[in-house]
Amino acid sequence: MSETTSKAQTQADAQTGQQSGGTTVEGETQEELREEWVQYEFDGQPAISTRDVNVHYGDDHALHDISIDIPKNSVTALIGPSGCGKSTFLRCLNRMNDRIKAADVSGEVEFNGKNIYDKGTNLVELRKRIGQVFQSPNPFPKSIRKNISYGPRKHGDIDVSLLSRLLGRDDSDEEDELVERCLRQAALWDEVKDRLDDNALGLSGGQQQRLCIARALATDPEVLLMDEPASALDPIATSRIEDLISDLAEDYTVVIVTHSMQQAARISDQTAVFLTGGYLVEYDDTDKIFENPESQRVEDYITGKFG
Amino acid sequence: MSDAYDRNLVESESSTYQRLAASIVGVGILAFAFALAALFDLTAIDATFVGLSLSNLLGVGTTLVGLGVVGLGAVSYVGYVETTPDRSAGLVPAVLFGLLWFCVAGLVVSQTFGFGALVWLPAALLVGAGAAGVAIFPREDIGSTLPAGAFALLVGLVFLTNVIGPDWAWSPTDFSATFTPKIVVPFLTVLAVLVASWAAGKAYDDFGARGRQTGAYMLIALNALGILSVLVILVAFVVSKGIGPLFEGFSVGASGIDWPFVQNGNQLTNDVNGVFPAIVGTFWLVVGSVIMAVPLAVGAAVFLTEYAEEGRFTQVVELATNGLWSTPSIVFGLFGYAFLVPRLGNSTSLLSGIFVLGFMLIPLVLITSREAINAVPDEYRDASAALGVSQWQTIKSVVVPAAMPGVITGVILGVGRIAGETAPILLVMSGSPFPSKRQAPNVLDISFSFTSSFPFVDASLISQEALLNSASALPYQLYAIITAGVGQSEAFGWGTTLVLLLVVLSFYAVGIASRAYFRNKLRS
Numbered sequence A: 001m002s003e004t005t006s007k008a009q010t011q012a013d014a015q016t017g018q019q020s021g022g023t024t025v026e027g028e029t030q031e032e033l034r035e036e037w038v039q040y041e042f043d044g045q046p047a048i049s050t051r052d053v054n055v056h057y058g059d060d061h062a063l064h065d066i067s068i069d070i071p072k073n074s075v076t077a078l079i080g081p082s083g084c085g086k087s088t089f090l091r092c093l094n095r096m097n098d099r100i101k102a103a104d105v106s107g108e109v110e111f112n113g114k115n116i117y118d119k120g121t122n123l124v125e126l127r128k129r130i131g132q133v134f135q136s137p138n139p140f141p142k143s144i145r146k147n148i149s150y151g152p153r154k155h156g157d158i159d160v161s162l163l164s165r166l167l168g169r170d171d172s173d174e175e176d177e178l179v180e181r182c183l184r185q186a187a188l189w190d191e192v193k194d195r196l197d198d199n200a201l202g203l204s205g206g207q208q209q210r211l212c213i214a215r216a217l218a219t220d221p222e223v224l225l226m227d228e229p230a231s232a233l234d235p236i237a238t239s240r241i242e243d244l245i246s247d248l249a250e251d252y253t254v255v256i257v258t259h260s261m262q263q264a265a266r267i268s269d270q271t272a273v274f275l276t277g278g279y280l281v282e283y284d285d286t287d288k289i290f291e292n293p294e295s296q297r298v299e300d301y302i303t304g305k306f307g
Numbered sequence B: 001m002s003d004a005y006d007r008n009l010v011e012s013e014s015s016t017y018q019r020l021a022a023s024i025v026g027v028g029i030l031a032f033a034f035a036l037a038a039l040f041d042l043t044a045i046d047a048t049f050v051g052l053s054l055s056n057l058l059g060v061g062t063t064l065v066g067l068g069v070v071g072l073g074a075v076s077y078v079g080y081v082e083t084t085p086d087r088s089a090g091l092v093p094a095v096l097f098g099l100l101w102f103c104v105a106g107l108v109v110s111q112t113f114g115f116g117a118l119v120w121l122p123a124a125l126l127v128g129a130g131a132a133g134v135a136i137f138p139r140e141d142i143g144s145t146l147p148a149g150a151f152a153l154l155v156g157l158v159f160l161t162n163v164i165g166p167d168w169a170w171s172p173t174d175f176s177a178t179f180t181p182k183i184v185v186p187f188l189t190v191l192a193v194l195v196a197s198w199a200a201g202k203a204y205d206d207f208g209a210r211g212r213q214t215g216a217y218m219l220i221a222l223n224a225l226g227i228l229s230v231l232v233i234l235v236a237f238v239v240s241k242g243i244g245p246l247f248e249g250f251s252v253g254a255s256g257i258d259w260p261f262v263q264n265g266n267q268l269t270n271d272v273n274g275v276f277p278a279i280v281g282t283f284w285l286v287v288g289s290v291i292m293a294v295p296l297a298v299g300a301a302v303f304l305t306e307y308a309e310e311g312r313f314t315q316v317v318e319l320a321t322n323g324l325w326s327t328p329s330i331v332f333g334l335f336g337y338a339f340l341v342p343r344l345g346n347s348t349s350l351l352s353g354i355f356v357l358g359f360m361l362i363p364l365v366l367i368t369s370r371e372a373i374n375a376v377p378d379e380y381r382d383a384s385a386a387l388g389v390s391q392w393q394t395i396k397s398v399v400v401p402a403a404m405p406g407v408i409t410g411v412i413l414g415v416g417r418i419a420g421e422t423a424p425i426l427l428v429m430s431g432s433p434f435p436s437k438r439q440a441p442n443v444l445d446i447s448f449s450f451t452s453s454f455p456f457v458d459a460s461l462i463s464q465e466a467l468l469n470s471a472s473a474l475p476y477q478l479y480a481i482i483t484a485g486v487g488q489s490e491a492f493g494w495g496t497t498l499v500l501l502l503v504v505l506s507f508y509a510v511g512i513a514s515r516a517y518f519r520n521k522l523r524s
């Protein structure tokens, strides 16, 4: 049996919910995917629900039929070995995949009752409501203040242009308030309050990453997507970011990709496990995933047997 | 003898050894400096110092250096000092020494003794192979010093014995040029010093890996020194020739500064004629072409990097810009002459000059801006897009500011080229090379008044007349004086040269200052 047919078989099984258990394909244990492993029941509204999301990069089928509901005001962790499509999935949620020419996304992503892949979706509004923090800190080479007010300024929510200042109707006060609020939320205020006009590149890596979080908060989002936000940081900076994420979950929906299982276990409420090839294998309460996963492969991955 | 005594002895000896190596390099640098001075006419080759002609003096220097280098090798070889040479000097020195000695032997046998190719070729090959062999087979301390020291020694002896002296001249057969000692003596000295300092540098740090590092450093440092001194001498030469005419009639009085060479034009009634119209012409020419070219080039660069798909089209554009950049300026000039001049008032004009130089500037600014914009990290664009900011706003407020220092570098380089451009100006812009002060282009003509007829205001910012009339420029004036011998004395030409140099340098200064400003904004 060739690999493609075995994959097709797997998919067909997953779609019909057929339960065929483990089978052996050419001497190698191939576990079937089961629909109930990825069905996660929770109270309240989902912030985002995806339906059969598939992503192709050219001929490379990077994500297969991902359908999950992400609960509001909680931390959802996406874990899995590298190359399994976590970042790709995350980028589907705010349509950052649009920026990658080779990427072709199909399926539905429902946010606030609307499919964001519908024609006529306002990308500006979408990305204001779903902010993103990247793997390595990427502040603009501008002052700390300007980094934070960048989004609102460009959206016209805050006007501190020369003209408006000359006319005496600028929003400098609003800007100051915004900068302070976001920096406080990102637990950075005390460290930088005396040097708001210094260049952001002068901050340490951990401070830069918290600045990027503050910058994302400045557009007043509902959801924050984070792609391995602590992977470029030292342990102390990492733990500060983790504390921050737990605090943010009170007001925001956080979806975080991480390669560190400890991190996922520490900070997330529910965890989705992706495995090689772009399959979502299991999605459940974090405690359940880490203590008693249904899938043998997930258990192997979590206990470090592969991945 | 105790161990401690041994070690002390070795240590003190090895530092004497180092001092010896250093002083050899020192003598070499001295000879190097004199050679450069002779090359640039700062002193004559037959001038005498302490009773010796300069060539003899250089002979003494290079002989000392050569002896010293050979000595350094020998002392190390017999084990008088403790060094760490490798088994062989290596292939690269062997090839270099082989080539060097091949040339030496070939020239001596063919030119000094007058033998034909049948004799000199085998002889030269033999000597070259011998030198290469010396570099390869013995230990490194001999291999890297002997061929180098021997060369310096040979050069020194040739100078000392006046075989090549102040009265020597060499006109090779089948070759129309005559080599005079003025060129040959400095050249040989510099070559000998370079080779010998390389060897002395190696000896200074006891050969081996550390020695090679020092040797290479020596070579590079001397090289840099040479280039720098050429630059300094060039500028000093221009300054020394030009400073007299530049400050002729200069006075600071109660009525302010009176600086005729800079403030005057050309008139029969002037005591001292000056280059004011040409300065103004060059200034407006450069400013105008920068104002015209930079927005176009940066706009095109933004389009090509941010919007256009990589493909056939961008490749063609790249080819075209590179081609335009390497197009000779006279071609641009001719285009301006045949195309622009008839369309812009049918006479040579400042505006045509601005257009032509602007066209010349566009390719370079475009190329460097593209590089600079490409070098802006994609992370900035991602961060901005993730905040929902549109592509155009991202370009405006993140990408272009981050690329600004690179763009300005391109402008600086381009201005360096166009400010000294003569050929296109000759064709499209110039009228009289030495206009009077009244003929200086007065481009800014700011006026504002109310009139009785429609549109009831009469405002002007830029004078059409100034743009559409011919103007002079500094390089064009220079050309007229030096090549065509028109109108003015040579001294006036040197004064113009110095002013041109200063004008270009001040454009550089403005460019560098603004680049520093933008860099600072990005980093600080």
Ligand SMILES: Nc1ncnc2c1ncn2[C@@H]1O[C@H](COP(=O)(O)OP(=O)(O)O)[C@@H](O)[C@H]1O
Binding pocket: A057, A060, A062, A080, A081, A082, A083, A084, A085, A086, A087, A088, A089, A100, A102
């Ligand atoms: N820009 C891209 N172009 C083409 N293929 C890509 C691109 N980004 C990711 N991929 C492919 O998609 C798969 C999933 O990648 P990614 O989502 O980055 O995985 P993860 O974040 O889990 O490490 C990989 O096989 C990768 O090669």
Ligand SMILES: [Mg+2]
Binding pocket: A086, A087, A088, A227
């Ligand atoms: Mg990733």
